[in-house]
Amino acid sequence: MSIAWQAFTPWSALAGGALIGLAATALLLVNGRVAGISGILAGLLRAPGDRAWRFVFVAGLLLAPLVLHLFAPGLGVPAPADAPDARLLLLAGLLVGVGTRLANGCTSGHGVCGLARLSLRSLAAVAVFMGTAIGVVFLVRHGLAGAAA
Amino acid sequence: MSTSQLKQGPTITTAVPASGARVVGWLGALLSGLLFGVGLLLSGMTDPAKVLGFLDISGAWDPSLAFVMVGGIAAARVGVAIVGRRGATFSGLPVCLPPKRAIDARLIVGSALFGAGWGLAGYCPGPAVVSLGFGSWSAAALVSGMLLGLWSVPHSRPRQ
Numbered sequence: 561m562s563i564a565w566q567a568f569t570p571w572s573a574l575a576g577g578a579l580i581g582l583a584a585t586a587l588l589l590v591n592g593r594v595a596g597i598s599g600i601l602a603g604l605l606r607a608p609g610d611r612a613w614r615f616v617f618v619a620g621l622l623l624a625p626l627v628l629h630l631f632a633p634g635l636g637v638p639a640p641a642d643a644p645d646a647r648l649l650l651l652a653g654l655l656v657g658v659g660t661r662l663a664n665g666c667t668s669g670h671g672v673c674g675l676a677r678l679s680l681r682s683l684a685a686v687a688v689f690m691g692t693a694i695g696v697v698f699l700v701r702h703g704l705a706g707a708a709a
Numbered sequence: 710m711s712t713s714q715l716k717q718g719p720t721i722t723t724a725v726p727a728s729g730a731r732v733v734g735w736l737g738a739l740l741s742g743l744l745f746g747v748g749l750l751l752s753g754m755t756d757p758a759k760v761l762g763f764l765d766i767s768g769a770w771d772p773s774l775a776f777v778m779v780g781g782i783a784a785a786r787v788g789v790a791i792v793g794r795r796g797a798t799f800s801g802l803p804v805c806l807p808p809k810r811a812i813d814a815r816l817i818v819g820s821a822l823f824g825a826g827w828g829l830a831g832y833c834p835g836p837a838v839v840s841l842g843f844g845s846w847s848a849a850a851l852v853s854g855m856l857l858g859l860w861s862v863p864h865s866r867p868r869q
Contacts, residue, residue, distance in 0.1 A: 561766060561767060561770055562768075562769050562770065563769070563770055563771075563772065564762060564769035564770060564771040567759070567762055567769075567771040567773070568771055568772065568773055569753060569773045570772075570773055570776045571776075572751055572752065572753065572773075573752050573753055573773040573774055573775075573776035573777045573780070574776040574777070574779065574780040575751055575752070575780065576747075576748045576749065576750070576751035576752025576753065576754070576777055576780070577748065577752055577776060577777035577778060577779060577780025577781040577784070578748070578780035578781070578783065578784045579744050579745075579747055579748030579751065579752075579780075579784075580744075580745055580748035580749060580752065580777065580780070580781040580784070580785075581748075581780060581781040581782065581783060581784025581785040581786070581787075581788075582744055582748070582784045582787075583740075583741045583742070583743075583744035583745035583748060584741075584745070584781070584784070584785040584788060585784060585785055585787050585788030585789075585791075586737060586740055586741040586744065586788070587737065587738065587741040587788075588785075588788035588789065588791075588792050588798075588804075589737075589788055589791060589792060589798055589799050590733065590734060590736075590737025590738075590741070590798060590799060590800050590802070591734045591737050591738055591741070591798065591800070591802055592792070592797075592798040592800075592802050592803050592804035592805050592806075593805055594806060594807060595741060595745060595785075596807075597745075597833075597834040597835040597838065598834045598859060599807075601834060601838070601855075601856065601859055602859045602860065602864070605860050606860070606864060612731070612735060613734050613735055613737075613738040614738075616735045616738040616739045616742065617738040617739070617741060617742035617745075618742060618838060619739065619742060620738070620739045620740070620741065620742020620743040620744075620745070620746060621742045621743075621745060621746040621835065621838045621839050621842065622746075622838065622839070622841060622842035623742075623743060623746070623842060624742075624743055624745075624746020624747050624749070624750060624839050624842060625746070625750065625839065625840075625842045625843045626842065627743055627746075627747065628746075628747050628750050628751075635750075635751060640755065640756060640757055640758075640840050640843070640845050640847060640848065641758075641847075643757075643830070643847045646846075646847075646850045648829060648830065649830055649832075649847055649850035649851040649854065650850050650851070650853060650854040651826075651829065651854065652826040652827075652829040652830035652832065652851055652854065653826065653830070653832070653837070653850065653851035653852060653853060653854025653855035653856075653857075653858065654826070654854040654855070654857060654858045655822050655823065655825050655826025655829070655854075655858070656823055656826035656827060656832070656833065656834060656837070656851070656854070656855045656858065657826075657854060657855035657856060657857060657858020657859040657860075657861075657862075658819070658822055658858035658859075658861070658862055659818075659819045659820065659821070659822030659823030659824070659825070659826060659858075660819065660823045660834060660858075660859065661819065661858065661859050661862035661864075662815050662816075662818060662819025662822065662862060662865075663815070663816050663817075663818075663819030663820040663823060664807065664816070664819070664865065665807075666823060666833050666834045666835075667827075667833040667834070667835065668745075668833075668834070668835050669807075670820075671778060671781075672778065672781040672782055672785050673785055673789075675778075675782050676781075676782045676785035676786045676788075676789050677789050677806075679809070680812065681809075681810060681811070681812050681816060684812045684816060684817065684820075685816055685819075685820040686820075688816075688817055688820035688821050688824060689820040689821070689823045689824035689827065690764075690824065691824065692820070692821045692822075692823075692824025692825050692828065693764045693824040693825070693827045693828035694764050694765075694766055694828070695824075695828070696764075696824065696825050696827075696828030696829060697761055697764040697765045697828045698765070698766075698767055700828070700829070701761075701765055701768060702767060702768070
């Protein structure tokens, strides 16, 4: 293992993370809800009578690039480069959707909110999804490529 | 209500909130969504290349995104502590936390599937939605698959 020092951005990562946690705190203090994105998205269709705040929260997420651009144009990452393989993206999205619904949470619900609540269940979820993601990246970048070379 | 009681959940009050509280709730949700999205953008989580660089521990590893989790957990802990002590929100809306459940096969299998999807494309749910706000076609493709997945799996009811 080697560290990619030229890509290492601990301060912006810490600051961005703190804003994410602050947002979770705000949602908990005002709405009494956990800021788990997959759960909020899942409830858009499924939770009649409990949808308005979900739509408003998602609108906030969608507006974030515009707001950051208007008020702090120098900050933040540019729009992601469009990857050509739409089928791979669809498959990845399907796995993310099915997986987070089965697990009742993703990087935000389990990784931030669940761990902040000291939930063992969330710790297990984080260990499994981090481990699997690391394994898949290894296979794609080193395993399969290495075998083909 | 103590923090330990909160962890036990479910703390669902059935009283219908007043309309004023609902409007405050919408404002809170908008502010929270915006902050959450800006945080994701600043942190680097919306850059799939950076996410994959974080997950690629055997290559040239970029450990930055571990700091997102540290900052996020620390700041979210504040809200958990305050609501734990008050046992209520500031708006009068009910506290509605996920109930405590056992670690089961559904959690493990689901997390493994999620991790596989995250590792394939570098998008988890929040950054995918934020990138959709850029008008990114990649994010649109991924979010389409994700919503299909989210909405096709039946919700699990906690065993009482």
